[in-house]
Amino acid sequence: MLLTIRGGVVLLLYFIVQYFLRRLFTRIRYEIGVYRYGCKHPPTLRPWDPIFNIDSIITNLKARVEHRVMKLDPANFQKYGHTVQNPFFGRGAIQTTSIENYQAMMSTKGNNDFIAARNWAMKPMAGLGIIDTDGSAWAYHRAMAKAMFTWAQINDPASFGVHFERMMGMLPRDESTVDVRQIFDKMNMDAQSEFCFGESVGALSEDDEEPRRFMKELGNAMFGAGKRLFAGHWSWFIQDKSYWESCQFVRTFISRLIDRALEREKNKDIDSEKTHRVLVYEYARAAKTREELVDMLFCLFMPGKDTPGTLLGHILFACARNPHVWAKLRKKVSAHKSLEYLQAVINETLRLYPVLDQTARTSQTGLTLPRGGGPTGSSPIYLLPNTMIVVNFWCMNCCEDLYGADAHLYRPERWEENLELPKGFSPFGLGPRNCPRQNLALFWIGYSLCGLVQRIASVENRDPVEEFVEDIALTHGSLNGVKVGLKFE
Numbered sequence: 093m094l095l096t097i098r099g100g101v102v103l104l105l106y107f108i109v110q111y112f113l114r115r116l117f118t119r120i121r122y123e124i125g126v127y128r129y130g131c132k133h134p135p136t137l138r139p140w141d142p143i144f145n146i147d148s149i150i151t152n153l154k155a156r157v158e159h160r161v162m163k164l165d166p167a168n169f170q171k172y173g174h175t176v177q178n179p180f181f182g183r184g185a186i187q188t189t190s191i192e193n194y195q196a197m198m199s200t201k202g203n204n205d206f207i208a209a210r211n212w213a214m215k216p217m218a219g220l221g222i223i224d225t226d227g228s229a230w231a232y233h234r235a236m237a238k239a240m241f242t243w244a245q246i247n248d249p250a251s252f253g254v255h256f257e258r259m260m261g262m263l264p265r266d267e268s269t270v271d272v273r274q275i276f277d278k279m280n281m282d283a284q285s286e287f288c289f290g291e292s293v294g295a296l297s298e299d300d301e302e303p304r305r306f307m308k309e310l311g312n313a314m315f316g317a318g319k320r321l322f323a324g325h326w327s328w329f330i331q332d333k334s335y336w337e338s339c340q341f342v343r344t345f346i347s348r349l350i351d352r353a354l355e356r357e358k359n360k361d362i363d364s365e366k367t368h369r370v371l372v373y374e375y376a377r378a379a380k381t382r383e384e385l386v387d388m389l390f391c392l393f394m395p396g397k398d399t400p401g402t403l404l405g406h407i408l409f410a411c412a413r414n415p416h417v418w419a420k421l422r423k424k425v426s427a428h429k430s431l432e433y434l435q436a437v438i439n440e441t442l443r444l445y446p447v448l449d450q451t452a453r454t455s456q457t458g459l460t461l462p463r464g465g466g467p468t469g470s471s472p473i474y475l476l477p478n479t480m481i482v483v484n485f486w487c488m489n490c491c492e493d494l495y496g497a498d499a500h501l502y503r504p505e506r507w508e509e510n511l512e513l514p515k516g517f518s519p520f521g522l523g524p525r526n527c528p529r530q531n532l533a534l535f536w537i538g539y540s541l542c543g544l545v546q547r548i549a550s551v552e553n554r555d556p557v558e559e560f561v562e563d564i565a566l567t568h569g570s571l572n573g574v575k576v577g578l579k580f581e
């Protein structure tokens with residue numbers, strides 16, 4: 093008995109000593125790196141619990157549950173500077189809004205040094221493909237996507253127009269209140285599923301039980317993946333059975349869509365012209381196994397299944413609160429003048445209500461970033477291997493140094509006045525890992541917005557909450573939806 097107690101105490105002591113020695117060595121390695129590369133320390137959030145950072149965990153979790161992560165982060169940046177070390181969730185993590193750091197991370201050279209490192213969070217849902225691989229596996233998927241996209245005729249007004257008209261049919265004509273977030277989401281789902289699988293899932297159809305279930309399960313799976321990305325190595329403790337069930341469900345659903353597409357091809361049930369615009373046929377020829385085909389298509393399908401629709405919703409959210417913007421848009425579009433103002437509205441919305449509010453990379457080796465060290469944040473910083481750096485687009489886009497004192501205001505005119513594009517405005521990302529489907533997303537958004545302003549005279553806000561409340565899963569939606577009254581011509 094005594095022996096086991098003694099054994100236990102020795103073991104415990106061993107772990108405690110090992111823990112502190114590891115911390116000490118890490119610290120020494122860090123200081124050597126700082127010295128060697130002429131770096132300075134970034135400001136660090138100082139939790140009162142320096143060992144497990146429980147208080148930092150609670151602060152972050154609470155902000156997440158209360159939908160105010162996007163209020164917590166700016167407060168930190170304001171207090172500490174554009175780059176801060178946040179010992180958040182017990183791992184080294186740097187948060188930054190510095191454009192120089194962002195550019196350095198996303199540059200070609202940097203692509204091997206900084207990896208996206210998201211496969212453990214995404215793989216149960218999406219498998220392995222362009223969004224969640226790194227290194228040579230990612231390069232393979234990226235090259236393939238590039239070949240497919242230049243080859244496929246993607247901007248196809250005829251097929252997108254069908255979904256757009258169906259969506260228009262669902263908007264009430266009697267000026268009653270409608271949440272367009274849901275409706276745009278369905279249009280996006282139909283367009284994206286048709287593009288990927290040659291058949292829309294029918295989210296906008298009368299009989300929408302199946303697609304509705306699919307969208308719900310996919311939303312749940314993406315929320316679970318987002319939670320895991322956020323929790324890092326604490327993900328282990330997240331026990332949500334429904335996440336695994338949703339992953340299973342959506343994979344089976346996608347697999348069935350692929351079956352049906354291949355069946356149609358076999359039965360010559362498609363016009364040959366259409367196979368040139370549908371990803372599934374091209375990927376089916378390239379994939380080595382069935383599993384690989386599901387993975388690859390899932391990874392292309394997922395990032396586009398809601399993002400353009402969400403942005404369109406944000407545009408109406410903003411216009412409902414700034415009626416003069418809608419009026420001006422109508423005038424400009426109907427005069428068949430240039431679409432510059434329309435573009436300005438899209439840019440201003442991408443700036444103030446980005447669909448992707450942040451992204452992260454993890455350092456592979458000991459590396460430096462150009463900014464964030466020292467009292468003014470102008471010296472380089474050193475990163476140990478396996479440090480996560482989170483780039484906050486949302487805060488970067490509200491920066492007064494770049495956009496002036498009215499940076500927090502929704503004002504599309506700034507894009508007409510400012511002939512030079514603000515440095516760092518890159519809503520579709522930078523470098524070799526940027527959004528490969530930016531053109532298609534902008535085509536869907538522009539087509540829809542043009543159609544809407546031509547037929548709808550005004551958009552009235554019907555949401556008692558004026559401000560934008562975040563709904564963060566993998567992307568950044570509006571928690572209260574986009575509740576508006578539409579006055580048709």
Ligand code: HEM
Nearest residue numbers: 222392395396399400403451519520521525526527529533
């Ligand atoms: C308004 C709409 C959209 C926005 C704002 C957007 C933005 C972005 C951004 C910022 C990235 C880079 C993420 C990072 O650096 O970590 C990205 C990546 C990606 N986007 Fe989009 N996107 C949009 C629509 C779409 C659509 C419609 C698709 C269609 C399939 C798509 C497919 C992808 C893919 C596959 C990647 C990963 C690329 C890679 O890792 O190599 N996106 N997107």
Ligand SMILES: *[C@@H]1O[C@H](CO)[C@@H](O)[C@H](O)[C@H]1NC(C)=O
Nearest residue numbers: 432435436439507508513519
């Ligand atoms: C909107 O931003 C894009 C970059 O994403 C830029 O190419 C375009 O010129 C901008 N449009 C306007 C009207 O400023």
